[in-house]
Amino acid sequence: MSVETSAEAVPDSVERERLYSVCDYYDAESLLTDGERRVLGRLREFLDTQARPLLADYWERGEFPDQLARPLIELDLMEPAELTADGPARGIYQGFRIFELARTDASLATYFTAQAGLFRTAIRVGASEEQQREWMPKVIDFSLKGVFSLTEPESGSDIAGGLSTTARRERGSGSGPEGDTWVLDGAKRWIGGAATADVLAVFARDTADGQVKAFLVDREAEGVTLEKIRGKTALRMMQNAHITLDGVRVPEARRLHNVNSFRDVAAMLRAMRSDVAWIATGIQAGAFEAALRYVTERQQFGRPLGSFQLVQEKLARMLGNVTSSLSLVVRLNDQQGKGIYRDQDSALAKMQTSLLMRETVALAREVVGGNGITLDTDVARFHADAEAVYSYEGTHEINALIVGRALTGESAFAR
Incomplete structure (x- = not known):
């Protein structure tokens, strides 16, 4: 049997222009519809043209660029009209929306998910049907922040x-x-x-x-x-x-x-923790892409940094971490789309993606060298912001104990 593949047999997904051609090595993006990719493409254009030029300055000042808030809301990202004619936006789109924000900046991702994830979940899980009818439309269009x-x-x-x-x-x-x-x-x-x-x-x-x-x-x-x-x-x-x-x-x-x-609060945390795993994965992608850009442009000893063996080994490890994390959150999203919400599932995802995130941003900082501690290459911003994401929505230890409890049937939490 011939192993050659004709041009006609190549799937459309191989020939399409991909949003995440560098960091999405196993093409999880192929799970998105064309409409979802269009919405994410508009988000990327906004982030690249309006947000990215401001980030280093505002990060150093410790201020949020308020001029981005209204344009970000007007992108209609939470429940885009073109995607929701037959129902709410799919979970895989919502995950990649967080991923796209986080691969640009962790604060932007946290700002958006404060409304689209945390607050919306509080209303969706905690409000009565009557309260949801009154409040949820306002949450979605940001008229109630x-x-x-x-x-x-x-x-x-x-x-x-x-x-x-x-x-x-x-x-x-x-x-x-x-x-x-x-x-x-x-x-x-x-x-x-x-x-x-x-x-x-x-x-x-x-x-x-x-x-x-x-x-x-x-x-x-x-x-x-x-x-x-x-x-x-x-x-x-x-x-x-x-x-x-x-x-x-x-x-x-x-x-x-x-x-x-608190059992009702725990149900909210169970649903929201997966958002943070997507943020941790997006931060890895952003740091990896920034490091890759740098080593392909930077010359040392008369050669591009990217031509050295040790640099390539670190790049491969970073890509492996991003690919592992993206595979994990996509699979978790698939489970939750089937109505399977378990504490140990979201805890494992948050724990593991955050652990890999820490290594990925450290490797990115290494390959960029001394310039990796400045804001010019974006790497320093990802490296610093990762520490906050590592801790919030459950520390590594707390999430590990949630998983351990599920594995053994024994709670190791302090009493």
Whole structure:
């Protein structure tokens, strides 16, 4: 049998112009439809022409380029009209949307997913059907901007048991609960995008039953104080806030009615953690592409850096990491598309992609040499931002213990 392949037998996917021809070695992009690729292509054009020229300057200043916010929203990325005539946008598109943002900049990806991932999931999972009908269209078109406010100054990994923000219910004068008011006291920390949000999705412990509840708090409500967290060495463009809640009053109608324990919060985290795995994968792609550009242009000893054996070995390892991570998140996305959401699945993806991300950005920094600590090549930005992504949405250790619990049936979490 001949092993030769005629030109007519070559699949269309081989001949099409690919968006991710360098970093997507096994062509996961082929799982996208032409319409999805067109939307992602428009996003790439925006990122390359409007965002990328600003990134180094704003990263160094520690400020977010606010002039990008409205054009990014107007791209209609969350539920693009051309993709959703017969239903919501597919998960594989949503994953590659995060990937595309992150391969340009981690802060941009975090900024967008704060709304499209974290806040939207809070509404999708936590709101009643009636609340979803009112709020979800506004979430999708960004006319209601919100942030996910769970982490506290003294509780990160132990937030399930350590959450100390309180919610006290005051009964109204009517016969039903509609006139009831909740009074919130406490603090939240590391809340990205809070300063430009309309509402804060705040998680607090009910003083009556000790269970966790969730509330949409107006950012400018009396008793709400926001303070910008300064001195960060990662995600410098993303504005994170320390939030103080002092006697903040919230009507019962603004309580997310399907959040009645931390178990409901865990369901949100289970769905959102896969987004961070896509971000970690995108950061790897961006760092790898930046390093590859550099070594093909930079000359040393009269030869391109890319011609040296040790450099090529590092490039191959980086590509292997990106390919492994992309394969992992695509498969996880396929599982979740079938309705399979397990803590250990998203935890494994976040743990492994973040671990490989750390190695990939370090290798990129190595091959770029001294210039790798400047913002000129993009590598330094990816290298620094990776440290934040490595920790948020569950540290390596916490995610490893979630996987270990599933493997052994034994919980190793501290009691």
